[in-house]
Amino acid sequence: MSEKTIKEVVQKIRALRSMKDLNPEEYAVEGGWADIVAKEADIKATQLRRIFHYVKDLKLKYQRDPDKFNRASISMLMPMFAYAKGRGHIKQDFYELLTLCFGPEKCQTAEDFESAANFLEAIMAYHKYYHSKD
Numbered sequence: 001m002s003e004k005t006i007k008e009v010v011q012k013i014r015a016l017r018s019m020k021d022l023n024p025e026e027y028a029v030e031g032g033w034a035d036i037v038a039k040e041a042d043i044k045a046t047q048l049r050r051i052f053h054y055v056k057d058l059k060l061k062y063q064r065d066p067d068k069f070n071r072a073s074i075s076m077l078m079p080m081f082a083y084a085k086g087r088g089h090i091k092q093d094f095y096e097l098l099t100l101c102f103g104p105e106k107c108q109t110a111e112d113f114e115s116a117a118n119f120l121e122a123i124m125a126y127h128k129y130y131h132s133k134d
Helices: 006-014 033-040 045-064 071-075 077-086 092-102 110-130
Strands: none
Touching (some): 006 033, 006 092, 033 092, 045 077, 077 092
């Protein structure tokens, strides 16, 4: 696989109908989309963990009871992403990726959300791998 950029990952995700169409074989493997993002993104580990924990809590809630899924709680991620970007904790390309993955266009159902959350979890894991001292 040739070296890809976060912008190319964003383009690939834009081409999906929804996040549930995201294939783990495309993002979870070494050299996959999550690996590319973790390697390229200049992300503060603390901020990534803060976002990740909120997403993981929602994911567990929806796994226990899929009927409790609602877009409003996912929409609350958008100000978190904006704050992180505004404070310089995440760069524009990572901000675009997050808002695309969790935004209303690609993330409409509990299944979409779970796929987006799994993608973020893979990014988190690769980030820890590359930046273990953060």
